[in-house]
Amino acid sequence: MSIPRGGREKWEYDDSDGAEFAIPYRATGYRFSVEFKTKLFTTYNLNNSPSENANGRAIHTEPRDALLIFAESILVGNDVDKYIPNANKYDIYYVSPGRVNNLNSISQTVIYFKPGIYYMPWDYHARLSTNVHWLYLAPGAYVKGAFQFESTDDIKVTGFGVLSGEKYVYEADTNNNYHHAIDEQCWATCVKMLRFTSELGKQQHLHLHGITVVEPPYHSFVVYGDEQSFRMSVSFYHQVGSWYWQTDGLEIYRGSTVENTFFHSNDDVLKIYHSNVRVNNIVVWKNENGPVIQWGWSPRTINDIIVDEVDIIHNRIWWSDIKVNTCIINSAPHYADTYSINTADPNQLISGLTISNVRSEGMSPCSMRIYALSNTQSVTIKNLWIEQWNELDKYSQVSLFKAYSDRNGHKVTIGNQSWDKKGFAIENYTVGTIQIMKAANNWQDIHLGRLGFDAELWNNWDAI
Incomplete structure (x- = not known):
């Protein structure tokens, strides 16, 4: 089976023996859902509530289990140095697989997760020093945790690894020892998967490339500070497993671009609150x-x-x-x-x-x-x-x-x-x-x- 070159067609295929996929090269990649008829279910509105009871009125049909394929182009040329830290050029801290609860004091410029499984305790998230400008998750890295950047310099979060919020409860509030928030709003204190800091009048550029964020416990991406001086270039970003409310997509800041990206979201997905913005080639669930x-x-x-x-x-x-x-x-x-x-x-x-x-x-x-x-x-x-x-x-x-x-x-x-x-x-x-x-x-x-x-x-x- 070949994926259509346009990448935007819908097709069906029946084969009890399975399916093979031939995905042709495309610089912008492909992000699609492979769904099996036996796994499809319909949500109905019954008595003003969602239900699987067919006595209600049908809302939508989707798979209970889906195979999401993110087929992204391999980095070549200048993009290699742009998105993969070079040990000959940067001071790199390589994290050891397993339990991770020591990143707050890291003084290196780059934090690098090699292929492997890493997990932060449920009552910890990494509050990085101002020295840290680059977080890299290599393909095959699965990191359970969240990161808070304090640097107001240019930041990179790159790699085709996975960042998971599965260790945290919904609205894990740092003012409540990472238990669920007590106050009605915990915008400033609840854990976000990626949190950034900007300085008034200081131009700052974020490169967000390749990573997959899964099961965010709250907003997945937030900037605190001067929103007018912060811009970002987002490409090949993926967000899945957004079951909780307030698991927004991205707020897209002045002068920013978002392209070739997949969002599974349970709140506002593309927040266009700022000028000079370009958004292109997005898939939304x-x-x-x-x-x-x-x-x-x-x-x-x-x-x-x-x-x-x-x-x-x-x-x-x-x-x-x-x-x-x-x-x-x-x-x-x-x-x-x-x-x-x-x-x-x-x-x-x-x-x-x-x-x-x-x-x-x-x-x-x-x-x-x-x-x-x-x-x-x-x-x-x-x-x-x-x-x-x-x-x-x-x-x-x-x-x-x-x-x-x-x-x-x-x-x-x-x-x-x-x-x-x-x-x-x-x-x-x-x-x-x-x-x-x-x-x-x-x-x-x-x-x-x-x-x-x-x-x-x-x-x-x-x-x-």
Whole structure:
């Protein structure tokens, strides 16, 4: 069996004797799920809860066990020195396999995990000294633990090894001896798989390449400090086993790129809160909480953002009520009060945002919910394809577009799409094989498009 060269096709193959895979070379690699029909199960919404009882309404079908294949290209040329530390150039600390609880005092520049199994105690995570700038997990390294960087210099986390959070409980709080958090929020104190520190005004660049993060107990990736001076280049990154809530994907900082990456996530996957961002060639397996693409939660000024080629292979969002942080594309209301319509800021502007070539296989819950907290113009959703809706009511699948006000009643403005072409453009939005268009009159919430946009915004959007 050969993987299609496009890498984006869906195919089936039956053979009781097994299957062989021939994966052709591609510089951007392949990240795909091999699924067996005997292992498939369907989630249903029964009495407003997820269930396997077929008396409910079908939400999505996915495998109970999947074989995830991450076939990445072998490093050659300059990439060898870029992503693999050379002992002749760097001061390297080689970790011994087995129990690891001594990394806080390491003074070398590089921490290197060779092939083998390593585990940190459940009540420890590595708080690295400012000397450490590079964490390398060689292919075949399986590291149970988490890392907190204190250096504000350029950082590298590379290698095709695995970093697992399986030793930690959900929301393992360092203020509670690594037991589950007692307080409602533990943003500053709960263990993250990768935690970074940035300094005000100091430019810092993170290279995140190759590693696989599994079973994160909370947010897998967080930066503390100056978010505007921190940028990252992410490629061939993989996140799987995100069963807990708040196991987000990545917040993508100003001037950053994320490409050729796989996310299994149970919260917001691609968080585009910053300007000058490029995201390309992403595969997503979505759990029940949060959307795939998110730019809301507070007013902000951002521009020049391109998200392209996102393949959603599963989407288990099962909610039947109107959640504000859900769907494929979302800009959520203010985090401080998601029910308030007076939390916007007309002094902020979102512009130059393009999301293109998003494909959602199987059943989907809803396409988009946009609660505008900032002035908005020149936003384009292009080539969004949804294979089919789930079996919930049309009310549950509705897409929304609303413009909120500040506390003085001043509403944010949305660019005009009807004549200026600077509003909210939806191009080639397709459900199944049917293109959704204003002119075709199939866009409404009771029709296939499921667009329940506010009437006052009629001239601010178009579907063509």
